[in-house]
Amino acid sequence: MIFLQYGQIDVVDGAFVLIDKTGIRTHIPVGSVACIMLEPGTRVSHAAIKLASTVGTLLVWVGEAGVRLYAAGQPGGARSDRLLYQAKLALDEDLRLKVVRKMFELRFGEAAPSRRSVDQLRGIEGSRVRSTYKMLAKEYGVKWYGRRYDPKDWEAGDVVNQCISAATACLYGITEAAVLAAGYAPAIGFIHTGKPLSFVYDVADIVKFEAVVPKAFEIAARVPTYPDREVRLACRDIFRTTHLLARLIPLIEEVLAAGEIEPPPPPSDAQPIAIPEPESLGDAGHRSS
DSSP: OEEEOSEEEEEETTEEEEEOTTOOEEEOOGGGOSEEEEOTTEEEOHHHHHHHHHHTOEEEEESGGGSOEEEEOOOTTOOSHHHHHHHHHHHSHHHHHHHHHHHHHHHHSSOOOTTOOHHHHHHHHHHHHHHHHHHHHHHHTOOOOOSOOBTTBGGGSOHHHHHHHHHHHHHHHHHHHHHHHTTOOTTOOSSSOSSTTHHHHHHHHHHTTTTHHHHHHHHHTTOOSSHHHHHHHHHHHHHHHHTHHHHHHHHHHHHHHTTOSOOOOOOTTOOOOOOOOGGGGOSSSEEOO
């Protein structure tokens, strides 16, 4: 997977290229790339969309470093077996519980308590999350009255809740991009259910207390004038420096593998996708993660 920014994406002489403001063309090997993230500052032609669809490369329109996901194109080479695999795990209560237990283990660094249902594990998780919020508030010297926010009224929340909401929104953006790029359905969740992004919430919750939520408390402690902007920029930098997207797809596969049924094989002609360092792709407005 690669990120592209600051340029016109087009097809020139049959090649998929990024053309920067100076006219320099950077060739993108679209046929060997699973997913292209289009960051702000990009324009894409009809010919480029057609070629990406033909070779089965997913195009996703995101904010900087994936802090928002605005839209995703349909990958022309998508197969249904990964969706069916995910659905089978979610619909079988025993398999679902195995996946939820794995999520618990990865999130808290210990095995989930035995003989607990999904609902009971959800309750244990909620209690630990509330304790973690209190601990972070104490660590950063922030007054904490609980996780209180109104999605329809941004100003109703206090600064720390605004910062947390902004941070998790950024994390959900890059996580949804990873779920789509891996060929799974954002709506088919295991802990969370009944929401368009249930699986996104499941995966994001595993990693959110590693960096983005502590950063939200750190920023809230400064009482910024524009908390959502500061958090968004901080998350952008975290995603780039930690290469979070490169971690998320293997994490998704690890979680689903806990269901102990055979995952769908890759296409017979699939090649490993290298995720290069940013500097390795040149300076023509081409960014990778």
